[in-house]
Amino acid sequence: LACAVIAGCGQGQDSDQLVVGFSQIGSESGWRAAETRVAREQAEARGIDLRVSDAQQRQENQIRAIRTFIAQGVDAILLAPVVETGWDAVLAEAREANIPVVLLDRRIETADEDLYLAAVASDAVEEGRVAARWLAEEVGDRQCGVIELQGTVGASVANDRREGFAEIVAGNPNLTIVRSQSGDFTRSRAKEVMESLIRSVGGPNICAVYAHNDDMMIGAIQAMTEAGLNPGEDILTVSIDGVPDIFRAMAEGQANATVELTPNMAGPAFDLLEAYLDDGTAPEKWVRTDSPLYLADTAEAEYAQRRDRY
Ligand code: AHR
Numbered sequence: 001l002a003c004a005v006i007a008g009c010g011q012g013q014d015s016d017q018l019v020v021g022f023s024q025i026g027s028e029s030g031w032r033a034a035e036t037r038v039a040r041e042q043a044e045a046r047g048i049d050l051r052v053s054d055a056q057q058r059q060e061n062q063i064r065a066i067r068t069f070i071a072q073g074v075d076a077i078l079l080a081p082v083v084e085t086g087w088d089a090v091l092a093e094a095r096e097a098n099i100p101v102v103l104l105d106r107r108i109e110t111a112d113e114d115l116y117l118a119a120v121a122s123d124a125v126e127e128g129r130v131a132a133r134w135l136a137e138e139v140g141d142r143q144c145g146v147i148e149l150q151g152t153v154g155a156s157v158a159n160d161r162r163e164g165f166a167e168i169v170a171g172n173p174n175l176t177i178v179r180s181q182s183g184d185f186t187r188s189r190a191k192e193v194m195e196s197l198i199r200s201v202g203g204p205n206i207c208a209v210y211a212h213n214d215d216m217m218i219g220a221i222q223a224m225t226e227a228g229l230n231p232g233e234d235i236l237t238v239s240i241d242g243v244p245d246i247f248r249a250m251a252e253g254q255a256n257a258t259v260e261l262t263p264n265m266a267g268p269a270f271d272l273l274e275a276y277l278d279d280g281t282a283p284e285k286w287v288r289t290d291s292p293l294y295l296a297d298t299a300e301a302e303y304a305q306r307r308d309r310y
Helices: 030-046 059-072 088-096 124-139 156-170 187-201 214-226 244-251 266-279 296-306
Strands: 019-024 049-054 076-079 101-104 118-122 144-150 175-182 208-211 236-241 257-260 286-289 293-295
Touching (some): 019 266, 030 214, 030 266, 076 266, 088 101, 101 266, 118 266, 124 175, 124 257, 124 293, 156 175, 187 214, 214 236, 244 293, 244 296, 266 286, 293 296
Parallel strands (some): 019 049, 118 286, 236 257
Antiparallel strands (some): 257 293
């Protein structure tokens, strides 16, 4: 099955087993750990030999991993790109070696879209819009100062989630972003950032917190609670991912809303790769995952369903 179409592609052409290299960003969030776990499960269910390389948040480690995968002659590469720019040279090397690359969960900026086969990702601009629309509705006629906790600087999802949220805020005179700072998609960094923002902005001036992921929101909730504030009641919260911990916080009344990002990015990626390598079926360039909003009313049930799956 593997590599029926791509002349000279990797080890899989000599056996039935597909060999796929996965350059993963790291394990900065619960969502990221779940994505890696689901990728391994999906690979195992399909009999794919998946080789995961953890880049510990560094682009240079990802570039090195891709070069190693090329040298190993893998059949395909999955890449979750930590930042948006700087991929063209290494992707050209993969193309030169006839190894298709599928982007997972983040996108890249490139002059040549043919450098990758497809991307499996959400519409992160829309995620920001979904979050802001919910907040605008919730706030109604009140004036509301919002703290924004951004993801990793230079990551497509941080840029896009910021853009979508800002677009809706710009059209709503009741919402103002009072501070916007990076918490690097981690709980610990977001907690520190939130502590200093509470000091500089003042708790009573914070009406809402928007975090680019749930883990940062959990860190922010800790900071707010320790400062004697009441997130989920006096301070509205909305974040992105849909990990079990945010549903628990929502069920306990400390958080209000989350926009789901499925951790199953590898499943659709393997589907399109298998079809492509089998008979050349051209995939959709962007396989777009959904971005549904979840509120406290379903939080308990969602937590119960998710806690063992993440
Ligand atoms: O690229 C997806 C984002 O990266 C997730 O929202 C976040 O939790 C992760 O670290």
